[in-house]
Amino acid sequence: MAGEAASLEVEGPLSEAAQAELLELCEEQFAHLEKLQNELLLCEPHFSDSPQEQMQNRLMATEAELKKRQTEEPQLLAGNPDILLHAGKEEVLKLCSQLETVLSCCQAKRDKLRETKELEQKWLEEKTQVLKAAKNHVEQLQKEKEDISVHSMLQDIKEKIQKMKAYQETLMECLGDILEKHVPLPQMEAGPSRRKKSADSQISQELVSLSEILEVLMNKALQSPHDPYVIVDETFWPPYVEMLLRYGMAVRHQENSFKIRLGAFF
Amino acid sequence: MSRLNPFAKLPGLNTASVLLVESEEHFQQSLAEALVEETSVTVNVRLAKSFPLPIENDESRPRIDLVVFIINLTSELSFQSAEASLKYLEPGYFLGKVCFMVTNARSSSVPAERLDAVRRLAASLHCPLLFAEEQTPQGVTNAAERLLTILKAAAGFVPFTTPLYLSNLTRCTLPPDIDQPSFD
Numbered sequence: 262m263a264g265e266a267a268s269l270e271v272e273g274p275l276s277e278a279a280q281a282e283l284l285e286l287c288e289e290q291f292a293h294l295e296k297l298q299n300e301l302l303l304c305e306p307h308f309s310d311s312p313q314e315q316m317q318n319r320l321m322a323t324e325a326e327l328k329k330r331q332t333e334e335p336q337l338l339a340g341n342p343d344i345l346l347h348a349g350k351e352e353v354l355k356l357c358s359q360l361e362t363v364l365s366c367c368q369a370k371r372d373k374l375r376e377t378k379e380l381e382q383k384w385l386e387e388k389t390q391v392l393k394a395a396k397n398h399v400e401q402l403q404k405e406k407e408d409i410s411v412h413s414m415l416q417d418i419k420e421k422i423q424k425m426k427a428y429q430e431t432l433m434e435c436l437g438d439i440l441e442k443h444v445p446l447p448q449m450e451a452g453p454s455r456r457k458k459s460a461d462s463q464i465s466q467e468l469v470s471l472s473e474i475l476e477v478l479m480n481k482a483l484q485s486p487h488d489p490y491v492i493v494d495e496t497f498w499p500p501y502v503e504m505l506l507r508y509g510m511a512v513r514h515q516e517n518s519f520k521i522r523l524g525a526f527f
Numbered sequence: 528m529s530r531l532n533p534f535a536k537l538p539g540l541n542t543a544s545v546l547l548v549e550s551e552e553h554f555q556q557s558l559a560e561a562l563v564e565e566t567s568v569t570v571n572v573r574l575a576k577s578f579p580l581p582i583e584n585d586e587s588r589p590r591i592d593l594v595v596f597i598i599n600l601t602s603e604l605s606f607q608s609a610e611a612s613l614k615y616l617e618p619g620y621f622l623g624k625v626c627f628m629v630t631n632a633r634s635s636s637v638p639a640e641r642l643d644a645v646r647r648l649a650a651s652l653h654c655p656l657l658f659a660e661e662q663t664p665q666g667v668t669n670a671a672e673r674l675l676t677i678l679k680a681a682a683g684f685v686p687f688t689t690p691l692y693l694s695n696l697t698r699c700t701l702p703p704d705i706d707q708p709s710f711d
Contacts, residue, residue, distance in 0.1 A: 295537065301534045315618055318618065319653060323695060326692060
């Protein structure tokens with residue numbers, strides 16, 4: 262109580278009468294405090310160290326506090342409206358700042374929950390899609406089981422082969438595009454050196470592209486697996502052959518260095 | 528045996544005094560610096576290694592409103608020192624004017640039994656048990672804030688609250704299965 266009154270004094274410009282009243286109130290409270298303190302010192306403490314008794318003491322103290330609280334009548338801080346205004350203002354400001362803290366805390370929590378909700382919804386969506394796909398698969402399997410026949414199987418396999426062929430086609434096209442873009446024929450690079458062009462062009466006319474070299478190698482490996490070697494002639498540009506050899510895509514014949522074959526990928 | 532009495536002296540005007548007890552004196556200083564930054568009341572911080580407190584300082588020592596035992600969980604000595612110091616406090620202190628603060632609880636080298644022992648001690652004395660992070664400045668500030676909340680109540684600055692009332696609500700309680708072997 263004394264502390265509370267003292268902090269009010271510092272707060273703002275109070276009228277003299279109010280200050281005097283407050284001071285008097287403080288004095289009164291302090292005198293009361295001193296009296297209580299003396300009483301406390303005078304009474305003989307008979308606390309004991311046993312936990313049993315400490316527990317009982319604690320219970321007694323709590324009960325006394327409860328009783329006091331129940332019988333206590335709320336008291337006005339002071340009669341002066343000036344003091345009351347100040348005290349009220351301070352209290353309201355404190356409450357305001359506390360409520361602001363609560364508000365920002367709640368907002369942060371809400372945002373977090375919203376984020377979590379979005380994540381969960383995304384997860385749910387994914388899971389429903391998975392469920393749908395699985396259901397479709399189950400349905401298909403059941404249908405197949407019901408009307409399985411030679412004809413339908415044949416049809417199925419034909420379809421699958423068709424699909425695979427289309428897929429292979431796209432793969433080959435893709436490969437061709439890549440080769441064309443990144444490993445062009447040497448004649449395209451020889452643009453700026455015009456002086457040499459006449460001599461170069463004659464040779465490069467006969468050169469084949471890297472994709473053709475690969476094609477020859479692959480065809481040879483598939484058509485005659487017992488003798489997959491291809492003879493390196495002048496239409497193969499030597500740097501390409503060197504590259505294929507270096508990266509292990511092609512292997513040189515052990516005895517004849519003019520022969521190469523496709524590396525064993527399978 | 529001279530014991531610390533919670534009501535031996537008159538309280539200072541608008542002042543709250545806290546006594547930090549730590550045998551190793553690692554955390555005391557930084558915590559004290561964070562505590563005195565409070566502006567609404569004058570916070571008086573006293574430091575001690577252990578009890579009993581030296582008699583020659585008896586005159587200058589203010590009325591201690593709150594005794595905080597800081598226990599470093601990585602050291603057995605820290606716990607033993609705090610336990611031995613408890614008997615130098617008047618039982619009146621245990622009505623809401625003592626609290627325990629544990630540091631280094633997250634360290635992996637801490638045996639689980641030691642934390643259990645501290646909890647048991649705090650629960651048997653009906654005192655609150657706080658956990659603090661001493662490594663980071665934010666951890667120190669947080670620890671100081673939590674201590675200040677208790678200190679203000681213990682020093683009587685919070686209307687309609689008493690230290691006993693607060694400690695009845697915040698005292699450490701033991702989980703019922705603390706004696707059972709854990710599986711981790």
